[in-house]
Amino acid sequence: MIRTWKAALSVATLALLAACGGDDDDPAGTSTGTGGTTAYSVLLTQDFRAETGGWTGESSDYTAATAPTDVVFELRDIYRINNVENAAYKDTKAYYVSGTNRSDDLLLYVKKQVTGLVANTEYTFTVASLNLLSNAPSGCAGAGGAPGESVHVIAAASATEPKAVTTNGETRLNIDRGNQATAGAASVVLGDIANGLQCQGDRKYASKLIRGGTGVKVKTDGEGKAWVLLGIDSGFEGTTSIYLQNVTMTFVPVTTTAT
Secondary structure (H helix, E strand, O other): OOOOOOOOOOHHHHHHHHHHOOOOOOOOOOEEOHHHOEEOOEEEEEEOOOOOOOOEEEEEOEEOOOOOOOOEEEEEEOOOHHHOOOHHHOOOEEEEEEEEOOOOOOEEEEEEEEOOOOOOOEEEEEEEEEEEEEOOOOOOOOOOOOOOOOEEEEEEEEOOOOOEEEEOOEEEEOOOOOEOOEOOOOEEEEEEOOOOOOOOOOOOOEEEEEOOOOOEEEEOOOOOOEEEEEEEEEOOOOEEEEEEEEEEEEEEEOOOOOO
16 A cells, blocks of 8 residues: 555556565565554655645754744745746745754754554655755855755654754754764755855755655654654855755665564
């Protein structure tokens, strides 16, 4: 059984999942969950053109003195992005994520709880594709780091809800997502937000497609739930703003018996 957040999968998509793991008799790479329930690969998509789909935003990695004061997470119309009407984006929105890095280490992230997986079962979580709009040009220098190449796109998965927790005056994420270009036990680094435009003139938003190649293992809780996170981890000491357009993710069961 394949589940999505938006629509049923086509035969072509099923073929894609087959290529991701297993032979013809086991097209999705199955495993046995608690109580003998069989786990199948799951493809999840979120299109931010009309709604946030339950994704919520938070920030982390700062002290009280360096906490950002301008963080924004909201659905915005992108028809007049770059102050020019773009017919391709007519009646289209995207999830705007923005904030100024005052700590030289600001993490901005959106998260959502995934349901309908098999309980107490280990999956490999992978971001197949992420489409976003970025106004960070390539090859630019900036305070602390480049506005494009020093802002890293990460993804994470955990049975525990990712939260920003303050301890001894420092606010950090409660799961191991690594730091900037270094992945953690619960995360992968997908790339950066450099948009390929030249470093000159006014900064303009451009589309960027990010494809994840490496997955991270996550074990679901007793109700078959897991949390997923998409974030930008900044070493650039300035304001970073992106628009999330859509994301496609997969959960492929590890071919072992869950305990």
